């Protein structure tokens with residue numbers, strides 16, 4: 001299973017100065033629980049902020065000589081990173097940032113989206129090219145938490161989207177398993 005996971009605000013923001021635009025530990029805990037024990041596909045800039053790898057992490061970068069921290073592996077394309085992640089046999093989560101969501105969404109069968117119901121200042125937006133409005137919503141739950149920087153309550157809408165026909169990942173069989181011939 002390949003899934004995307006993202007949190008974005010009402011004005012589409014996902015990042016500010018390399019960090020999240022908000023501080024909502026409960027939402028981050030949801031993310032951590034979701035991706036625990038999965039294989040992760042991540043862009044190099046988001047990787048820079050991550051803690052030591054506790055699971056398989058595949059970092060997409062154009063820098064072939066980039067030295068990564070232990071537990072992380074560099075791949076040159078999103079497709080190569082997805083394939084390496086699938087080959088671990090674990091569920092795969094695409095955890096951003098924007099450029100990685102934009103390239104990986106066709107291969108995702110699910111997208112876990114937290115809509116943060118408020119406008120936040122940011123410098124990185126969730127890409128409008130991801131056509132979530134054409135996907136099916138299979139769950140939708142609202143919870144309200146305190147946003148710590150502003151000390152104001154904010155509603156988080158936890159949604160799961162499904163895409164009926166994800167794109168075939170080169171090198172995989174039709175059930176997203178590694179082709180037997182490899």
Ligand SMILES: NC(=O)c1ccc[n+]([C@@H]2O[C@H](COP(=O)([O-])OP(=O)(O)OC[C@H]3O[C@@H](n4cnc5c(N)ncnc54)[C@H](OP(=O)(O)O)[C@@H]3O)[C@@H](O)[C@H]2O)c1
Pocket residue numbers: 005006007008013014015016017018019020042043044045046047060061062063076077078095096097098099100103124
């Ligand atoms: N709200 C959320 O759910 C969420 C999730 C993740 C990230 N974020 C936020 O998003 C921001 C970072 O996102 P971002 O979009 O700026 O950066 P990013 O996607 O994390 O990383 C971009 C880097 O990935 C590599 N890359 C991207 N596309 C590639 C491709 N097609 N082929 C090869 N390499 C590729 C390049 O690395 P090189 O420069 O090394 O070549 C590029 O500079 C941060 O503020 C972070 O906190 C938010």
